[in-house]
Amino acid sequence: MTRILLRAGKSPFTQLSPEVSLEGFSSGVWGSNVGNFIFSDSVHRLLATPDTEIRTNAFLTERIEVPGSYIKRINNEFDHFVIPMANAFRGSFLNNLKRLTNVIEQLDIPVTVVGVGVTGGKGTLNDPIPHVEGELADEVNRFMRAVLARSASIGVRGNYTAEFLSKLGYGDDVVRIIGCPSLFKFGPEHQVNKKVETITADSAVTMNLTPYVPEMGPISLHHAKHYNDLTYIPQVSNDLAMMMWGKANPQYKNPKLPIHVQHPLYLEDKMRFFVDSHSWTNYLATRDFAFGTRIHGNIAALISGTPAFVLAHDSRTHELAEYHDIPHIKVPDLAGRKDAAEFYEEADYTAFNRNQAANFERFAAFLTENGLSHVYEEGKANPEYDARIEELNLIEPVRSLAARDPEAQSQAYSRVQRLRNPEFQAKTAKKALASHEFPLTVDGKLERKRKSALRRVARKLESLAE
Structure with a gap:
């Protein structure tokens, strides 16, 4: 039995209430953005062969002062440490990266990094590669040395990240471009096709957005007004605090964005926050279309079989959209376009579908190169895994305090009463x-x-x- 320790907020089989998910952890069980569950749960499923035991670490390997006894337990109790990541090569993640590197440097077992990415400079669509100097470069170098001393290669999200690492001296002998593991969750045959001919005012449309992208303010108001079955799915912990407690997001002030309780999307109960990836993708599977700036909000739709369209606002979203041929447009190129129907008409999934198998094979080869098996290998299927997921009593999404539905109101009132x-x-x-x-x-x-x-x-x- 192969024993894997997986970097993830929680196990896909663990169901936590919204209160526990948010308040029981310093930045939420998902590490500030619930989109992290999309790729960590995907890797969990992909590696869960019948002869593998996987346990998650709740990001504890990035905590301050990880004791030597904990590191000793990792060495003694596991055969492999697998680290799914997003855009970890960035200044705001630097302290986490340092602490994670501290742990890796003390491990005696193989370590595999899956899907790490870089965040570019200011105005990243025009400047996607950070300067290879200073503290960020030093810490990425240290991280790379630690990982490559324990693995054959490192898996990165796309060409921007590969170019950044190349400038640091890491070429294609050790760097593998594998995209996002989320899109391989259901194997090489996964396809996405349009469900309806056109999007209308009554279509089931889902939107995601990033609160520091100002263009999304008018877009959110437009869709709140013109689409009857619109749902906005926020992803970060501050959004959940607003939905549960009515606490406005302290970071942003743009009144056009749904970051406060007076926004039409909040008042009209057109927001849903999912604290688990499976309830999230199950919901998206019922929708006609998803669009917005959140790369994993859109990938969540794609793996559920629902067409999605990315509004690429920076290099990290553009990098993945390009690699996987996800239909997209750069935000500066919108030129006044702001309607879901326009995005849907423009979306073409031919290249995405055509390249899925080849992209998967590159990803699978990376896993094999690093001594990892996956469920799409011959004889490694694990139908019991999906059966177990199907049996879960999934947590329902959080709705705003303004919801008029009696059941939603009862849940909200009970939540507030429990506060103290x-x-x-x-x-x-x-x-x-x-x-x-x-x-x-x-x-x-x-x-x-x-x-x-x-x-x-x-x-x-x-x-x-x-």
Whole structure:
């Protein structure tokens, strides 16, 4: 039995309530953006062959001062550390990258990085490759050395990342362009085709957006007004706090964006926040079309079989859209276009479908090169995995406090009433700790860790109630 430790917020089989998902972890169980579940859950499924045991680490290998005893346990209890990543080569992730590298440097087992990407410079669509100097370059170099000492190659998202690493001295002898593992979740035969001839005002349309892209303000208002069955699916922890507690996003002030409780999408109950990837993709499978700036919001639609269109606002979204031939347009090229019907008419999935098998084969070859099996190898299928997912009692999406549906109102009122309940605070912390498949705590440290988490939850809840 091969034992894999997977870098992921939680196991796909673990269902956590919205309260626990948000308040029981410092930045949400998903690490600030629930889109992280799309690629980590995909890798989990792909590697879950019948002769493999996978446990998730709740990002604990990136915590401050990871004890030597924890690293020793990884070496003793696992055969492989697999690290699915997104755009980790960026300044805002630098401290996480340092801490993760500290751990990797002490491991004796193989380490495989799947799908890492770079974030470009200011105005990244025109400047997609960061300068190869300074602290970012130094830490990426250190990370690369640590990983490649324990693996045959590293898997990156696309050409921009490969070029960045090439300038640091890492060529195609060790760098493999594999795209995003999410799009291989259902194998080489996965296809996406349009479900309806055209998009109308009554079509089931789903939108995603990034709050620092100003063009999405008018687009969100336009669709709130003109589309009767529109759903906006936010993805970051601040959005969930707004939906659950009515707390406006403190980072952004643009009144045209759905980041405050007075936005039409909030008031008209046209928002849904999913705290699990399977409830998310199940919902998207029922929709006609998805579009927006969130790359994994659109990939979630594509793996559910629903057409999606990317509004590429930076190099990291453009890199993946180009590699996988996902229909897209650069935001600066919108030239006044802002309607879902226009995006749908422009979308063509011929190249995406044609290249899926070849892209998958490159990804599969990368896994094989690094000693990893996958469920699409002959004799490695694992139908019990999907059967187990089907049996889960999935968490329903969070709706806004303005929802008029009686059931939604009851859930919202109960949530607010629990806000200051000490028992709720304690259960939130305990449930969060219990969800860790491979906890940082050992022996006598468990109670101390539980109390620390409880204090953090209490402080967070108190600040939200102000």
